[in-house]
Amino acid sequence: MSDLNLKQNPTLRDFQEYVAQVVKERGFEKETVPELFMLFLEECGEMAKAARKTQKMKTDKNSEQFHFDHEVADVFIYLLDICNHFGVDLEKAFRDKEEINKKRTWE
Numbered sequence: 186m187s188d189l190n191l192k193q194n195p196t197l198r199d200f201q202e203y204v205a206q207v208v209k210e211r212g213f214e215k216e217t218v219p220e221l222f223m224l225f226l227e228e229c230g231e232m233a234k235a236a237r238k239t240q241k242m243k244t245d246k247n248s249e250q251f252h253f254d255h256e257v258a259d260v261f262i263y264l265l266d267i268c269n270h271f272g273v274d275l276e277k278a279f280r281d282k283e284e285i286n287k288k289r290t291w292e
Contacts, residue, residue: 201269204269221270225264229260235251235252
């Protein structure tokens with residue numbers, strides 16, 4: 186059982202720091218870049234499958250039950266873990282990229 190707690194009204198930085206602590210506490214800090222990306226893509230696939238089910242698309246009735254909100258959370262966790270691994274401040278990267286996007290012409 187974990188004593189970690191994510192503070193109320195967390196910033197994106199708080200989420201990143203929390204995931205860094207979770208990774209250490211659960212013993213996942215030695216995962217390699219290829220492993221992280223495979224896990225991230227696996228969760229993206231589960232999120233897509235859950236989205237298909239919410240849209241009543243045909244799926245294998247024998248497949249696992251996926252809850253879209255849980256799968257989105259898993260994708261977010263792995264994205265933050267990847268960012269931490271590469272030393273990316275996701276909030277700063279988002280803000281910087283949005284400044285570039287604001288100057289683009291969207292058609």
